[in-house]
Amino acid sequence: MAKLIECIPNFSEGKDEKIINGLVEVAKSVPGVTLLDYSSDTSHNRSVFTLVGDVDGIQEVAFQLVKFASENIDMTKHQGEHPRMGATDVVPFVPVKDIDVAETVEISKKVAERIANELNIPIFLYEDSASTPARKNLAKVRKGQFEGMPEKLLQEEWAPDYGERKIHPTAGVTAVGVRMPLVAFNVNLDTDNIEIANKIARIVRGSSGGYKYCKGIGVMLEDRNVAQVSMNMVNFEKTPLYRVMETIRFEAARYGVNIIGSEVIGLTPAKALIDCAEYYLQVEEFDYDKQVLENHLLN
Amino acid sequence: MAKLIECIPNFSEGKDEKIINGLVEVAKSVPGVTLLDYSSDTSHNRSVFTLVGDVDGIQEVAFQLVKFASENIDMTKHQGEHPRMGATDVVPFVPVKDIDVAETVEISKKVAERIANELNIPIFLYEDSASTPARKNLAKVRKGQFEGMPEKLLQEEWAPDYGERKIHPTAGVTAVGVRMPLVAFNVNLDTDNIEIANKIARIVRGSSGGYKYCKGIGVMLEDRNVAQVSMNMVNFEKTPLYRVMETIRFEAARYGVNIIGSEVIGLTPAKALIDCAEYYLQVEEFDYDKQVLENHLLN
Numbered sequence: 001m002a003k004l005i006e007c008i009p010n011f012s013e014g015k016d017e018k019i020i021n022g023l024v025e026v027a028k029s030v031p032g033v034t035l036l037d038y039s040s041d042t043s044h045n046r047s048v049f050t051l052v053g054d055v056d057g058i059q060e061v062a063f064q065l066v067k068f069a070s071e072n073i074d075m076t077k078h079q080g081e082h083p084r085m086g087a088t089d090v091v092p093f094v095p096v097k098d099i100d101v102a103e104t105v106e107i108s109k110k111v112a113e114r115i116a117n118e119l120n121i122p123i124f125l126y127e128d129s130a131s132t133p134a135r136k137n138l139a140k141v142r143k144g145q146f147e148g149m150p151e152k153l154l155q156e157e158w159a160p161d162y163g164e165r166k167i168h169p170t171a172g173v174t175a176v177g178v179r180m181p182l183v184a185f186n187v188n189l190d191t192d193n194i195e196i197a198n199k200i201a202r203i204v205r206g207s208s209g210g211y212k213y214c215k216g217i218g219v220m221l222e223d224r225n226v227a228q229v230s231m232n233m234v235n236f237e238k239t240p241l242y243r244v245m246e247t248i249r250f251e252a253a254r255y256g257v258n259i260i261g262s263e264v265i266g267l268t269p270a271k272a273l274i275d276c277a278e279y280y281l282q283v284e285e286f287d288y289d290k291q292v293l294e295n296h297l298l299n
Numbered sequence: 300m301a302k303l304i305e306c307i308p309n310f311s312e313g314k315d316e317k318i319i320n321g322l323v324e325v326a327k328s329v330p331g332v333t334l335l336d337y338s339s340d341t342s343h344n345r346s347v348f349t350l351v352g353d354v355d356g357i358q359e360v361a362f363q364l365v366k367f368a369s370e371n372i373d374m375t376k377h378q379g380e381h382p383r384m385g386a387t388d389v390v391p392f393v394p395v396k397d398i399d400v401a402e403t404v405e406i407s408k409k410v411a412e413r414i415a416n417e418l419n420i421p422i423f424l425y426e427d428s429a430s431t432p433a434r435k436n437l438a439k440v441r442k443g444q445f446e447g448m449p450e451k452l453l454q455e456e457w458a459p460d461y462g463e464r465k466i467h468p469t470a471g472v473t474a475v476g477v478r479m480p481l482v483a484f485n486v487n488l489d490t491d492n493i494e495i496a497n498k499i500a501r502i503v504r505g506s507s508g509g510y511k512y513c514k515g516i517g518v519m520l521e522d523r524n525v526a527q528v529s530m531n532m533v534n535f536e537k538t539p540l541y542r543v544m545e546t547i548r549f550e551a552a553r554y555g556v557n558i559i560g561s562e563v564i565g566l567t568p569a570k571a572l573i574d575c576a577e578y579y580l581q582v583e584e585f586d587y588d589k590q591v592l593e594n595h596l597l598n
Contacts, residue, residue: 241346267591274573277573291565297350
């Protein structure tokens with residue numbers, strides 16, 4: 001059984017094709033690694049890569065990508081809507097197959113240490129790799145952004161986990177950590193009232209009292225005149241998609257509003273959807289690992 | 300992209316451990332092939348093996364298993380509840396990955412020809428490999444069973460597709476063909492009235508006017524005192540599981556009966572369940588091949 005790890009590094013460059021193509025070249029150059037997807041957003045000025053690989057390959061490709069970004073992206077000139085603190089802003093690792101969170105955390109720490117030692121980029125460990133509860137949340141780690149990092153690193157509680165207390169002059173600071181696979185799940189309502197989507201988002205998301213592993217906001221789909229509850233499901237095993245779907249359904253009903261559809265954006269683990277099929281079909285005693293044909297074909 | 304084919308041969312031996320273990324040994328001996336599962340039923344006196352392999356491996360293992368069965372199972376002495384006509388009763392092939400039905404049919408014919416030529420077992424091609432519409436249905440091909448085959452082979456319309464018009468003296472006749480993956484799906488009702496399950500089975504199954512790719516009967520779960528609609532979904536893309544589920548729900552309602560659960564038995568392709576999640580979650584524009592992470596990991 002071969003261990004497989006996903007890595008989804010975020011780079012602070014979404015416009016310059018030469019740099020993006022250079023990252024793609026690096027991503028494809030490491031044996032044992034497959035580049036599944038990459039996308040760039042010009043208004044965010046940011047690119048997200050999705051890679052999967054074996055234990056050695058994923059460490060090497062993560063390091064080489066951070067190295068290339070540090071040599072080619074200059075944060076002193078970076079502008080974009082998305083919060084960011086480094087040329088490589090964040091390097092999340094996700095255990096995919098035959099490997100647990102603890103072992104993946106060890107791998108994330110090895111990569112973090114190598115980046116700090118060889119590239120002189122200070123590293124914050126976040127999420128499951130975090131050294132303190134205060135560092136679990138990426139938004140808190142990144143607060144102050146690139147411009148505020150020189151000062152933040154000197155604050156007593158914000159010494160980096162690896163590297164020195166000063167930013168890399170052009171590559172800034174990078175966050176490295178292990179998280180569960182994230183599913184981007186949006187539910188569309190038959191209303192053009194964004195306030196209803198906002199109210200429901202507050203009900204289902206963990207931060208305001210809803211489901212712990214759901215993040216959400218109300219969004220207006222301007223082209224369709226449809227209000228949407230836009231969510232990140234950050235642990236689909238503990239907060240499954242069907243549960244927020246049914247909660248949105250009964251909360252929307254009080255306004256006479258119905259669900260008209262949903263969106264699953266980008267890659268999703270099969271289990272996030274099969275768990276929902278099990279619920280709706282009321283399947284008794286289904287064994288995901290044993291009964292799904294494809295699970296026997298991965299090796 | 301590596302082509303993968305599943306093979307699910309059925310053997311007319313479900314009691315003799317020496318013979319079953321011998322089949323297991325053969326199943327494990329061919330490179331490029333994985334034995335996913337096997338199970339034996341003593342009242343049926345029958346064993347079902349589930350293998351998956353590449354194009355060369357699956358052909359070789361199918362032939363070697365039929366050879367071993369022909370040398371070790373004597374149909375003149377076989378008794379069991381399940382209809383059967385050969386030591387290897389049926390050899391279904393299922394396209395699993397990066398291969399279509401047409402190419403799998405060609406592979407099934409090569410295996411069929413080799414069995415006839417080298418082992419002197421006459422072969423009927425069935426389902427998607429069938430040479431005439433009358434031979435598509437395995438039950439019709441097998442009608443008369445082992446004991447009736449000598450006479451059947453001499454009938455004008457029942458010349459075998461490969462081999463001579465006389466049975467192998469101890470191994471009988473074998474059916475070889477390509478079919479879609481089958482999902483065994485049972486729906487449990489909150490009634491002990493088997494007649495309601497029977498009525499609903501007749502409504503949903505294709506043979507009596509229901510969904511073309513659903514086969515079904517009513518069954519009593521004696522230990523739970525629960526009536527069940529027991530089904531084989533023979534093409535889950537054309538007749539999806541959720542559609543029979545919802546049909547059973549509204550048909551049961553006329554008797555004041557509810558669904559209390561369902562069972563998915565044995566192996567199922569992920570897509571059969573993910574299609575249901577898409578329906579119930581009302582997902583717009585989901586691309587199964589591209590958006591399911593695991594599909595990028597199979598190679």
